[in-house]
Amino acid sequence: MRIAALLFAVSGLIFFLVTLMPPRDRVENPPRVEVQAEQVGKEVLLALYFARADGLGLLAEKRRVQLKPGASRLLAAFEELAKGPEVAGAAPLWPQGTPPPRVFSGAGTVYIDLDPAYARLPLGVRAESLLLYGLANTALANSDADEVRILVGGTPRPVLVHLSLIEPFRRRR
Amino acid sequence: MVRLALILLALLVPALAQGEKPLLAGTTTLSARYPYGRGISYGPARALARALGLGYLKTASGLYLTLGARGIRLLVLPSDREAVRANPPEAFAEDGVIYVPLKRVAKALGIRYVGSEAALRMTLPQARLVSSTLSTPQGQDWLWVQFSRDANAVPLGEGTFLVLGGTAEAGFKPLFGRYLFGLTTEAHPLGLVLRLEGASGLALDWGPGPGGLWFAIGPKPPSFRPRQVAVGYDRPEDKPLAKALVAALERTGLRAALTAGPPGLAAVYLLVGRESPAAVYRYRPRDPAAWPAFIRRAREALALNPDPALEQQVAPIAASQALAERLAKALGTGVGQAEIRKLAYAPKAAAYVGLDPNADPATALNRVAAAVKAYLEANP
Numbered sequence: 001m002r003i004a005a006l007l008f009a010v011s012g013l014i015f016f017l018v019t020l021m022p023p024r025d026r027v028e029n030p031p032r033v034e035v036q037a038e039q040v041g042k043e044v045l046l047a048l049y050f051a052r053a054d055g056l057g058l059l060a061e062k063r064r065v066q067l068k069p070g071a072s073r074l075l076a077a078f079e080e081l082a083k084g085p086e087v088a089g090a091a092p093l094w095p096q097g098t099p100p101p102r103v104f105s106g107a108g109t110v111y112i113d114l115d116p117a118y119a120r121l122p123l124g125v126r127a128e129s130l131l132l133y134g135l136a137n138t139a140l141a142n143s144d145a146d147e148v149r150i151l152v153g154g155t156p157r158p159v160l161v162h163l164s165l166i167e168p169f170r171r172r173r
Numbered sequence: 174m175v176r177l178a179l180i181l182l183a184l185l186v187p188a189l190a191q192g193e194k195p196l197l198a199g200t201t202t203l204s205a206r207y208p209y210g211r212g213i214s215y216g217p218a219r220a221l222a223r224a225l226g227l228g229y230l231k232t233a234s235g236l237y238l239t240l241g242a243r244g245i246r247l248l249v250l251p252s253d254r255e256a257v258r259a260n261p262p263e264a265f266a267e268d269g270v271i272y273v274p275l276k277r278v279a280k281a282l283g284i285r286y287v288g289s290e291a292a293l294r295m296t297l298p299q300a301r302l303v304s305s306t307l308s309t310p311q312g313q314d315w316l317w318v319q320f321s322r323d324a325n326a327v328p329l330g331e332g333t334f335l336v337l338g339g340t341a342e343a344g345f346k347p348l349f350g351r352y353l354f355g356l357t358t359e360a361h362p363l364g365l366v367l368r369l370e371g372a373s374g375l376a377l378d379w380g381p382g383p384g385g386l387w388f389a390i391g392p393k394p395p396s397f398r399p400r401q402v403a404v405g406y407d408r409p410e411d412k413p414l415a416k417a418l419v420a421a422l423e424r425t426g427l428r429a430a431l432t433a434g435p436p437g438l439a440a441v442y443l444l445v446g447r448e449s450p451a452a453v454y455r456y457r458p459r460d461p462a463a464w465p466a467f468i469r470r471a472r473e474a475l476a477l478n479p480d481p482a483l484e485q486q487v488a489p490i491a492a493s494q495a496l497a498e499r500l501a502k503a504l505g506t507g508v509g510q511a512e513i514r515k516l517a518y519a520p521k522a523a524a525y526v527g528l529d530p531n532a533d534p535a536t537a538l539n540r541v542a543a544a545v546k547a548y549l550e551a552n553p
Contacts, residue, residue, distance in 0.1 A: 124448035164514040
């Protein structure tokens, strides 16, 4: 009788401890929503892609920054991109006065949302290529995402001005 | 007592003559009326036709309402009194509006008519694309597109039609005819867009049949010559430049036209923009699968079998490279590659020409026109 009471008490304790544990899938598969914040104050090396001043290609700039509270490497990279280049021979990706792009990620994809004002910029194919590839390369270089999709005004569009936005920009393996 | 009954009758007759009910036609709310209280519902013809996608034609001999191969002719009588007394009831005109007997119209055109004390409802189910059959009698392609009900279509452009109230899954179905190589379907707020791939630039007859539409596609008469160059633009600000290029091309003796849509069968498609310094690009997708399926398949077929009928429709990618090289040489630049969306839909030689806004436009335009002429002479 005493043994049965002891067994009952032990099984009750085990049940209590199990219910206190978090579900396994929450531990093993954290949901990938929005940009995940990294360690505050951690210094990270960012790769930023700006336009070359002669307009004939992109120029990569390495920049070391301290992460702000709530920031991730990706958000920090786009914040730095908005500040413009520090290296000689580079030019900003978008003209001054244009709202900076919004960026967020999920399920292996980085989404870059451009203000509709970008579609009204007097962009030729060259300038549009530099803008889109500069944004996509910066996003891929500072995240684990496999692809980048560009939205305009929060929605998918077939083109910005000339170039197709239908296919994603994928990381080269 | 008799006097009271007469007074009541006098009050009731106009009330019956004015009787009205809401009429839900498709998704549009109209107003139905019952002239002289004879229990015959009438509705405004033009508004009803618009709401249900019916064909509407008013002639001296009457009013015609059509739905695909079905139709009804109604006499338009001068007063509602005559119209409701006719057997069967006819239409009447009042204050410039023609009213038609709803039940008669619904029966003739296969429209569902439901009446209740409170309201009337006239509905047509969606015309679902059921099948498409292609045959090639006597040097023509004959295409029969079957829907789940009769439907009207409106031509939107060369080989493109809007089927009112139509529906299908958007996509591309390959069709192997003499000229046609596919049927593309796209959703539209008013129904379904059908695009007959390969029909552009050819003679095209079409019409309604029972539960569907037929299309006959064949070569144009010998006098028809497709334009040689189509010129397009992406930014509205570049339209004047595109127009100026058309004029420069025509001065060299080429047949050129401005196009806001697809380039059709033009041997050369130029997309015009502004670049500083000047630049020339040809299409290259980020993903090889991004080529439109009908162009990719036609090019694959052309590579396997250089059929003259197919050569009328499509050119290999090398044609765009050859054109771009001539244009780049004329403007003193190189050939770039970019995923310029409009160029993807050009089945023949196509290139983007970015002209320098700081340079003399007339000289640049004349150089571009001369390069295109040289390309066409080398590739007749």
